[in-house]
Amino acid sequence: MSVRHSPSFNSDEKEKGYTQDAVDVAEHAPEAVIVKRYGPLGPILERMFAHGVEARGVERVPEDQRSSKNQYNNSVNTVLTTIPIGVLAQEYYTLTLPHAIATIMCFGALGALTVAFISTLGPQTGLRTMMIARYSSGYVGGIIYSVLNLLTQVFNRLGFSVTAVILGGETLASINPGTLPLVVGIIIVAICSLVPCFIGYEMVHIYERYAWMVMTIVMLFLWGLGGKAGFDINTQKPLEATGRALSGDILSFGGIIFGSFSGWAPVAADYNCRLPVDTPSIKVFLLTFFGLWIPICFVEILGAALMTISDPAFADVIAAGDTGGLLSQVLSPWKGGGKFVLVLLSFSVVANNIPNTYSAGISAQALGRPFAMVPRFVWVFLAFVTYTVAGVAGREHFSEILSNFLSILSYWTAFFIVIVAEEHFIFRRKNGPLGGYNLEDYDTPSKLPVGIAGVLSGCFGVAGAVVGMSEVWYTGPLGMDAGADGYGADLGFELAAAFAAVMFPPLRWLEIRLTGR
Secondary structure, eight states: OOEEOOOSSOHHHHHTTOOHHHHHHHHHOHHHHHHHHTGGGHHHHHHHHHTTOOOOOSSOOOGGGOOSTTOOOOOTTSSGGGHHHHHHHHHTTOOOHHHHHHHHHHHHHHHHHHHHHHHHHHHHHOOOHHHHTHHHHHHHHHHHHHHHHHHIIIIIIHHHHHHHHHHHHHHHHHHSTTTSOHHHHHHHHHHHHHHHHHHOHHHHHHHHHHHHHHHHHHHHHHHHHHHHHOBOTTTTTTTOOOHHHHHHHHHHHHHHHHHHHHTTGGGGGGGTTTSOTTSOHHHHHHHHHHHHHHHHHHHHHHHHHHTTBOOGGGHHHHHHTOHHHHHHHHHGGGTHHHHHHHHHHHHHHHHHHHHHHHHHHHHHHTTOHHHHTSOHHHHHHHHHHHHHHHHHHTTTOHHHHHHHHHHHHHHHHHHHHHHHHHIIIIISSTTSSSOSEEGGGTTOGGGSOOOHHHHHHHHHHHHHHHHHOBOSSOBOHHHHHHSBTTBOOOOHHHHHHHHHHHHHHHHHHHHHHHHOO
């Protein structure tokens, strides 16, 4: 990738009344800008920043403020919330364990590839993902995508936070049934999720760097105790569909798996933008790919395997789809030790909530300059309130929430990734029409693309998702044709990506031809 730098103080900034010093301060010391902006509250904010709360939001990270210390973090998905995704294979789609494993590994690899690609753009640009999207969809188009991404964060990606606090609270409540209300458990987990992402980037990475070690051991305990109770890979065989109906189940479950991976793509660069610009892209790609694929597959397959336990004592919790109760039953032979492990599991969801909440704040700031003026930690707190309230309200419908939002999440991320990738590889390559990224223009509308190509291609992606999707509340015509026995097959993310991939290159070429940018 070629990167072109323009002078830090340009005519657009001069027209806005900025001075050279103001531009330099905004880029290199955002906390000073915030302290000055909020007048009487300035001293309080200054103390917060002095004690480690991150001031930087969507502003680009200059090359001289990068560090290589946060390259190895691997706990985001070695958590409790990943288990019920695997449970869905039997609970909703009656897939046998071998078919569930194959679906998880194949669709998971596809989803991990998309996130790994987006993550490589962070060190190259020093920008958050939504800022990078402006180079394919323009300033106004970037705002539209930021709105979609924020909705994803609040209703989908934060939907993971909702399901996380529900499941964490559910698991806490199952330790001593009747002694801890589910609502209280949800609130406890949510508050624990707030602190690291309120502080910011460094604390997020510190927590994620170490939390996965404990949780990997816990997951191994579950594998061992589940195996002792007796996995039966043929337990679903009589219930599994055949022919086109089986294909439909695999495609639909595959869409959920893809969404559980690709849902990280719209925020992937947020956690790599402070790595040095000379960090090898292949290193970032491989660390991200395997850092997602290995732990998610490991835990989702565990969820699928636990649903095959043949011990009659598990029949009720398996039939009810109660993940918290299922885990409690698996750990019951350890009595007090098992309850301690349940506590660890319930708080493991904090690792998943942290990046969701942190990136919700970034997405809100990416809506435009007025939103960027609000400190990042304020948006983080609003995100915390949102998913806590949603968690309390939706606590009785956990499985339905999970299956619905993961499928829809895969549609949006599919066409978003395709548009960003085609912009990068076709139009921003070294010898391409635009010759790289002019990184100083990320917040200058007059120098960014007009954005018509990106927005229209996204609309075509939505059309592809609509005709191919298969949800409880709607099935598209192509989705219905791909299924059997009155049930559709979810082709939403595949067709969303395909429609956008076909339409973006000619539209973008025409846009460059007519506007020069």
